[in-house]
Amino acid sequence: AQSVTQLDSHVSVSEGTPVLLRCNYSSSYSPSLFWYVQHPNKGLQLLLKYTSAATLVKGINGFEAEFKKSETSFHLTKPSAHMSDAAEYFCVVSDKEGGSYIPTFGRGTSLIVHP
Amino acid sequence: EAGVAQSPRYKIIEKRQSVAFWCNPISGHATLYWYQQILGQGPKLLIQFQNNGVVDDSQLPKDRFSAERLKGVDSTLKIQPAKLEDSAVYLCASRERTSGGSYEQYFGPGTRLTVT
DSSP, rough: OOEEESSSSSEEEEEEEEEOOEEEEEEEOOOOOEEEEEEETTTTEEEEESSOOOSEEEEEOOOEEEEEGGGGGGEEEEOOOOOGGGGGEEEEEEEETTTTEEEEEOOEEEEEOOO | OOOOOOEEEEEEEEEOOEEEEEEOOOTTEEEEEEEEOOSSSEEEEEEETTTEEEEEESSSSOOOEEOGGGGGEEEEEEEOOGOOOOOOOEEEEEEEESOSSSSEEEEEOOOEEEEH
């Protein structure tokens, strides 16, 4: 069975400093991995996805993530935080179980950006 | 391209009442999902449809929740009777392809349910 663990419930950074949101997964097969962002009172939006091509994935708004199979991790990073990055971030694993791809969400990491 | 539509956006009911939510996915999307998102938690998959068939409903509380996707297009999720712990945002999402895990989900704005 697949699972995903977001190691931090809250991450607080200052504007202009790097962002690191951690995600570890468990999967029996070769998973697809996603990061979604949810701004307050807004819908979920895809940031980036890993689909067994390049292990370093670039997404929107300057975010990127690196797939490390040996560490079963898919951490999300950004070199310089912006105030508009303050939101909830979800790591998602989607694995083929029973012939169908079933997504599992992490509990979320709240990113707080201080001026 | 129109996004995933959901209605209503907000609903307040008393416990033991019934409620229904509606979702219209992006045109042509074969896979449709219903999630429950309790405040402070990640979305929990309730049911996944592929066209008009159920792919997974292992986390759907079937004694009170039901969902259907007639004709493989729009879908309704019903709760009867509602409990206080059903207070949450109910999210609908759709995905373009039936096979392959790499296709992203597109989410609707959600329905915020409050059970008093």
